[in-house]
Amino acid sequence: MESYNELELAPASVVLESARQYAEAFTNTPQYQNFVKAYNAFLEDDLAQGILNQLRQKQEQMHNQRLSAPISEEDQAEVKRLHQALYEQATVKVYLAAQNELVTLAQEQGDALSEALGLDFAAICRTGGCCG
Amino acid sequence: MDNPILQNDTPQTNVNFLSEALQNLIDHLTHSEAFIRFRNAEQALMNDSTALDLLNQLARLQQTLKTQQRNNQPTEETLGHLRQLQLQVAEHPLIQDYEYSRETYIALVRQVNQQISQLIGLDFAALTRR
Numbered sequence: 001m002e003s004y005n006e007l008e009l010a011p012a013s014v015v016l017e018s019a020r021q022y023a024e025a026f027t028n029t030p031q032y033q034n035f036v037k038a039y040n041a042f043l044e045d046d047l048a049q050g051i052l053n054q055l056r057q058k059q060e061q062m063h064n065q066r067l068s069a070p071i072s073e074e075d076q077a078e079v080k081r082l083h084q085a086l087y088e089q090a091t092v093k094v095y096l097a098a099q100n101e102l103v104t105l106a107q108e109q110g111d112a113l114s115e116a117l118g119l120d121f122a123a124i125c126r127t128g129g130c131c132g
Numbered sequence: 133m134d135n136p137i138l139q140n141d142t143p144q145t146n147v148n149f150l151s152e153a154l155q156n157l158i159d160h161l162t163h164s165e166a167f168i169r170f171r172n173a174e175q176a177l178m179n180d181s182t183a184l185d186l187l188n189q190l191a192r193l194q195q196t197l198k199t200q201q202r203n204n205q206p207t208e209e210t211l212g213h214l215r216q217l218q219l220q221v222a223e224h225p226l227i228q229d230y231e232y233s234r235e236t237y238i239a240l241v242r243q244v245n246q247q248i249s250q251l252i253g254l255d256f257a258a259l260t261r262r
Contacts, residue, residue, distance in 0.1 A: 010159075012164065012166075014160050015161055016244065016247050018159075019244040019248050020248075021153050021157075023247065023248040023250075025153035026252055026256075029150055106260045107259075109154060110261070111260075112158075113157075113158065116158040117158070117162070117167075119238075122261035122262070123261075124238050125257030
């Protein structure tokens with residue numbers, strides 16, 4: 001890594017190298033490791049993936065139909081049932097819990113970054129869209 | 133999830149390692165040319181009463197215009213005044229320098245986010261959002 005004197009400026013290459021090192025440290029946290037494990041377990045859970053596919057198909061079907069007919073109570077009930085079935089799967093529960101842990105860690109890191117840099121890190125890095 | 137770092141390295145679960153890495157990143161960012169230029173431009177702008185007065189006038193006029201638009205009656209006078217002020221603001225060298233340095237600084241921070249996001253396989257900034 002390129003070094004620099006404290007009185008000198010850090011070149012962009014040094015900044016990006018420290019970003020790479022930070023990413024490496026982040027991937028080595030238990031929160032990230034658990035998240036990746038939980039995500040892979042969820043992907044490999046055929047039952048959970050099957051329910052997720054059914055849910056997506058149902059939502060797509062309702063989306064396509066909504067211009068021609070109102071959404072029926074049966075369709076709404078089916079979506080609710082599929083949601084419940086999905087959230088009852090052990091791999092989904094573990095995945096969501098791991099995601100929460102990861103987000104909590106990232107938010108703490110983001111807050112520290114924003115405070116030190118004098119800007120809202122998440123807001124200025126937001127891509128696409130115009131609002132909110 | 134395909135992550136080369138995760139696949140090749142032995143996991144280090146030390147939270148201090150993450151804090152050190154974050155501090156290192158912050159130190160380098162706050163010693164970058166983009167950050168120093170931005171801070172200097174910001175300070176110069178804050179010390180210039182003419183520039184601040186222009187910006188305050190512009191903010192007040194934009195508020196007036198919003199009110200008039202809500203009532204469906206933006207006046208030609210307000211619109212003309214607004215265009216004139218916008219031109220003055222755009223041409224003010226300290227404001228120009230501030231805007232330019234801010235954009236450069238933000239571009240660097242976005243590059244940092246892209247670098248981190250690419251390596252962790254997730255949009256890091258989106259994860260940090262509250």
